[in-house]
Amino acid sequence: MEGPSIVIATEELAAFYNHKIEKASGSAKFDWSQFKGQKLVITASWGKHLILSFSHLTLRIHFLMFGSYRIDNPRDNRIPKMQLSINGHELYFYSCAIKQIEDDFGDLYDFTIDTMSPLWGGAEAKKSVMKKQNAYVCDVLMDQEIFAGVGNIIKNEVLYILKMHPERKISELSSIEVARLVKVTRDYCLQFYEWKVSNVLKRNWKIFRKKTCPVCQTKVTKIPTGKLQRISHYCEKCQSL
DNA sequence: CGTTTTGTTTCAGA
DNA sequence: GTCTGAAACAAAAC
Numbered sequence: 001m002e003g004p005s006i007v008i009a010t011e012e013l014a015a016f017y018n019h020k021i022e023k024a025s026g027s028a029k030f031d032w033s034q035f036k037g038q039k040l041v042i043t044a045s046w047g048k049h050l051i052l053s054f055s056h057l058t059l060r061i062h063f064l065m066f067g068s069y070r071i072d073n074p075r076d077n078r079i080p081k082m083q084l085s086i087n088g089h090e091l092y093f094y095s096c097a098i099k100q101i102e103d104d105f106g107d108l109y110d111f112t113i114d115t116m117s118p119l120w121g122g123a124e125a126k127k128s129v130m131k132k133q134n135a136y137v138c139d140v141l142m143d144q145e146i147f148a149g150v151g152n153i154i155k156n157e158v159l160y161i162l163k164m165h166p167e168r169k170i171s172e173l174s175s176i177e178v179a180r181l182v183k184v185t186r187d188y189c190l191q192f193y194e195w196k197v198s199n200v201l202k203r204n205w206k207i208f209r210k211k212t213c214p215v216c217q218t219k220v221t222k223i224p225t226g227k228l229q230r231i232s233h234y235c236e237k238c239q240s241l
Numbered sequence: 242c243g244t245t246t247t248g249t250t251t252c253a254g255a
Numbered sequence: 256g257t258c259t260g261a262a263a264c265a266a267a268a269c
Contacts, residue, residue, distance in 0.1 A: 064248045066266045
């Protein structure tokens with residue numbers, strides 16, 4: 001799950017603000033008895049981290065590749081990592097990593113590098129990218145310490161918009177190209193959010209999971225790229241080195 | 242129906 | 256210490 005989806009989760013869960021947990025359970029290793037009676041006071045996100053702050057404890061949830069959550073409507077035959085009864089509803093969290101973090105989580109995170117945050121600057125990202133002269137652009141986009149919240153879908157779509165090959169070296173880019181990379185990434189994250197809220201995200205993918213390039217009809221290349229060796233989807237013709 | 246993949250942490254070994 | 260690669264986790268979508 002990428003950054004924009006986590007923001008949507010925080011918004012959905014905000015409906016439970018100031019309500020007490022009536023019951024908590026799950027396969028994650030917690031003493032669930034301590035959750036009872038605690039109020040949900042804050043939902044927040046940083047990159048791909050979903051933060052749930054209760055009266056006396058704060059959790060950080062990461063959905064990794066396959067995680068999901070449901071409000072009521074549980075999945076059949078799946079044991080949730082965490083299940084909360086709150087305000088007459090059941091919240092289920094599946095196949096995610098849940099960790100307790102300090103309540104004062106503001107100190108743990110730099111929100112200026114969260115691509116979905118109102119505090120996103122862009123200047124920080126540009127500076128960090130320029131420091132990675134020897135890295136490939138596909139790896140830099142996935143770097144959570146530079147573009148927190150960007151995942152493989154956003155990476156591929158951004159590179160397609162930029163008409164940039166995934167294995168372009170940062171050292172080959174001009175300062176203007178780096179500035180454009182940073183701007184397009186931020187804008188696409190916000191666009192991803194809008195499309196997802198409207199349920200039209202997948203139909204707006206231009207290159208990710210496409211068979212051919214929508215511009216030139218060339219067959220989309222799908223191969224592992226960069227140091228990270230994550231699959232890139234790109235058009236050999238439109239995205240030249 | 243078998244393969245792929247919206248991701249990260251951990252740990253052994255170099 | 257620091258880097259690297261493999262393993263672990265886990266399930267919908269193609």
